[in-house]
Amino acid sequence: MNICFSEGQKQYRQDVRRWLEASLPENWIEAAHWPLLPEPEERAFLVDWERRLYDAGYSGVAWPKAYGGQGLGPVEEFLVNEEMGRISAPESLNTIGRELVGPILLSVGTEEQKRHYIPRILRIDDIWCQGFSEPNAGSDLASIKTRAVRGDGGWILNGQKIWTSYAHMASHCILLARTNADAKPHRGMTLFIMPMNTPGIEVRGIRHLNGQRHFNEVFLTDVRIEDGMRIGEIDAGWQVAVGVLGFERATTRLYRQQRFAEELRALIRQARSNGSMTGAMEEKMGEIAAELEVLRYHNLKFLGRICQGAKIGDESSLLKLLWSQIHQKIARLGLEVLGPDIDADSPVAARFRKIYFIARGETIYAGSSQIQRNIIAERVLGLPRPERRPA
Amino acid sequence: MDLELSVEQAQLRDSISIAFRRAVESSEALGPMLAELGAVSMLVPQEQGGMGLGMVEGVIACTQAGRFCLNFPLAETILLTGALTSVRPEAGKRVLSGLSSITAACDTRREGQEHRNSGGYSAAYLDSAEWFAVLREDGDIAFVEVSRLGQMSRNDLEPGIATGLVGVEPVQDSTAVVSMDLAVERLAILRSAEIVGAAAFCFETAIEYLKDRRQFGQPIGANQALKHIAADGYVQLENIRVAIDYAATAIDRAVDNPGEFEWREEAQQVVSVVLSFVPTAARELAEMAIQFHGGIGVTWEYPLNRYLRRILRIGQSLGSSEDHRRTLVNRMVASDAEPRWQEQSVEKRPA
Ligand SMILES: Cc1cc2nc3c(=O)[nH]c(=O)nc-3n(C[C@H](O)[C@H](O)[C@H](O)COP(=O)(O)OP(=O)(O)OC[C@H]3O[C@@H](n4cnc5c(N)ncnc54)[C@H](O)[C@@H]3O)c2cc1C
Secondary structure, three states, X not given: OEXXXXXXXXXXXXXXXXXXXXXXXXXXXXXXXXXXXXXXXXXXXXXXXXXXXXXXXXXXXXXXXXXXXXXXXXXXXXXXXXXXXXXXXXXXXXXXXXXXXXXXXXXXXXXXXXXXXXXXXXOOOOOEEEEOOEOOEOOOHHHOOOEEEEEOOEEEEEEEEEOOOOOOOOOEEEEEEEOOOOOXXXXXXXXEEEEOOXXXXXXXXXXXXXXXXXXXXXXXXXXXXXXXXXXXXXXXXHHHHHHHHHHHHHHHHHHHHHHHHHHHHHHHHHHHHHOOOOHHHHHHHHXXXXXXXXXXXXXXXXXXXXXXXXXXXXXXXXXXXXXXXXXXXHHHHXXXXXXXXXXXXXXXXXXXXXXXXXXXXXOOOOOOHHHHHHHHHHHHOOOXXXXXXXX | OXXXXXXXXXXXXXXXXXXXXXXXXXXXXXXXXXXXXOXXXXXXXXXXXXXXXXXXXXXXXXXXXXXXXOOOOHHHHHHHHHHHHHHOHHHHHHHHOOOOOEEEEEEOOOOXXXXXXXXXXXXXXXXXXXXXXXXXXOOEEEEEEHHHOEEEEEEOOOOOOOEEEEEOOOOOOOOEEXXXXXXXXXXXHHHHHHHHHHHHHHHHHHHHHHHHOEEOOEEHHHOHHHHHHHHHHHHXXXXXXXXXXXXXXXXXXXXXXXXXXXXXXXXXXXXHHHHHHHHHHHHHHHHHHHHHHHHHHHOOOOOHHHHHHHHHHHHHHOOOHHHHHHHHHHHHOOHHHOOHHHHHHHHHOOO
């Protein structure tokens, strides 16, 4: 076992840290980590920030140079993410592009798709959304009904997606559609690249618990796309999505640990200054601090395995369960520390109000906590499926 | 970065497991068998005739001891034999040959505090160990012969082994004092490894039971109510495992690099993390296993009983989680743990 980073890696971390310190937007701290700007301004702000990250070489760290990445390894990617989390740097507008589409295209995309789309994700020329969930296919994703049929030399799409985050800002959608109605549900789906300006797409906003327009309904009526927009083999969409998702779930969210630690630090300072720090409160905080540390050890263990080229499978459910639950604990702690001031017109209150509402969804998307427990119980522990229907 | 066992370490684990199984199934005395295996001399420095292995290997051995509920003070003996040998060479030889063993207590009382209400130290293996060690937080270890201890009472938490409260005079002529870097921390992690082995046994036994036991026409483990508890148990067990492995590695790194102050601090921090949750989490895993077993789980004869008692005894000796939690909170907001630029926020604020 080895828990040391190499000298080169330590130096790299120092460089990242120095660059971040020098480059964070002027008003970032003033805005208390959440720019509460009107939507177009917030968008412009985030796009600008991401371009600067890219120009400095801190974007696509582990992606191949041929597609605009930095060609470094998973450790460097981890270090950049940790440093960004550590100072609560702005979260990407293009998480779907970076965490889902990029890895999927890099693993099964055509050469042409990679050359075109990967650099555009990094430069944030394209913003992506993910069209998987449907009104009747959430946890049970394999029962999607949106159809893609052959026509006009390409594909014609019809159906409805829901909960599509960022669809209102996105230029492209990674779409999961049924291409074979006769095959078993898991074997009849295909992934597509769908430009959001294609005729036949209607986007209707859904307001998130936190008050912002976060996600959308997306209606598809005879949307025509070329066959070149297909990702991977026909009918293999599920295998691609699930294979990449497991790995990504384990790797791309590692930075959250540092971000959450920063939030806990803010609450400790707050409690010490507003007089709410009791012995019981301190114990609760210590418990969360320990959980965050353990999450960091898990992250490092996964990182080690990735470096050794190991396959990451169902164990990534463990990380998803842990980070989403820990974040909800921090969110509740925020309510306790701030008390009635949670409603105050102060940056810290605004920050923890938002964290509280956002965290509610984190145990739901990307496989709910219940689904993660099912996966652990059945696939990791080998517990049996039910044999009889309850009376 | 690597938190997996190496090939050699995995082999060590497997061979220790086979050997311990044989040892508990045999009727011979454990000490000499363990000595012959090399288990006793694992952590003893090579200059003293040992194998000179580190905490990671120590954790491997103690975890297996926990899995088999071995009636032998393995954590204490493997950690302290080298120290005892350096001050009492003859006694060290007896331990290395398996004729004797070492039991220990940690003196973690805070300055100015009374002796715990009882006025003594709890200790185990008082019928078989020849040496009793008191580990102080400053790293000093005082060895006293068990025969010279004032035994104050007997406990029955673990009926299979002689446990009780003992009193030690502050200085006795028979006391031998030696110092060892991070001794308290090392012992805490090895003991934690032992209860983790015990908790893992309980968990795995319970999972098997969920697959075998049928009610309402199907295995009880097909019920989602139990599956989700089991999944949470798995997460808990993985949390414990990764924390202990990380702690063992961090301690080895600190001990091998005495000049690196930060590494030493990190080792102590990880030990606080472990002690803040492992004793409770291990106990809860045993409790979960009992619940999964129904009536048979609360019988004296079923093995879970022994394992639960082992976890309780060692877990209780590891002290309260409260101090460790406070330490972690303080460390989080210690200046070196914070991003530096936070301090400059006032200057960055636009007018
Ligand atoms: C903030 C947010 C952003 C999202 N963004 C996107 C996006 O960009 N693109 C996209 O495609 N989707 C997105 N989703 C959708 C998300 O993936 C689904 O909400 C999720 O898969 C759950 O599906 P559902 O909402 O239909 O709930 P359901 O599947 O109906 O689940 C309802 C409840 O039942 C539980 N449940 C369901 N099945 C089982 C079972 N077998 N055993 C035990 N319990 C079960 C669930 O855990 C949940 O508590 C987003 C969701 C949220 C909250």
